[in-house]
Amino acid sequence: MLELRPNCECCDKDLPPAATEARICSYECTFCADCVDNILHNVCPNCGGGFVPRPIRPVGEYRQGDSLAISPAGTKRRHLRFTLDEVAAFSVTLRETPPEQR
Ligand SMILES: [Zn+2]
Numbered sequence: 001m002l003e004l005r006p007n008c009e010c011c012d013k014d015l016p017p018a019a020t021e022a023r024i025c026s027y028e029c030t031f032c033a034d035c036v037d038n039i040l041h042n043v044c045p046n047c048g049g050g051f052v053p054r055p056i057r058p059v060g061e062y063r064q065g066d067s068l069a070i071s072p073a074g075t076k077r078r079h080l081r082f083t084l085d086e087v088a089a090f091s092v093t094l095r096e097t098p099p100e101q102r
Pocket residue numbers: 008009010011012013031032033034035036
């Protein structure tokens with residue numbers, strides 16, 4: 001099950017489960033759209049992959065056992081383990097290559 005992480009790893013903005021601006025990579029590294037577009041340039045600083053919008057988990061239990069209340073969002077905040085300079089240098093090496101070719 002996808003871990004709905006509570007914040008942007010880069011700017012620490014809150015990204016609650018219904019946030020339409022949350023972006024994730026295939027490892028669930030989570031950032032806001034603004035950081036993905038303007039700082040990361042669609043290069044995950046942790047794995048080098050691209051990002052997609054994070055799906056919204058429904059609040060309502062439309063199928064038995066599946067809802068945000070039953071499977072709540074994560075609470076552990078995560079933060080970048082790289083400096084912004086390191087992130088920028090890494091992004092430059094990959095941003096011109098589409099994610100599907102990395
Ligand atoms: Zn951010």
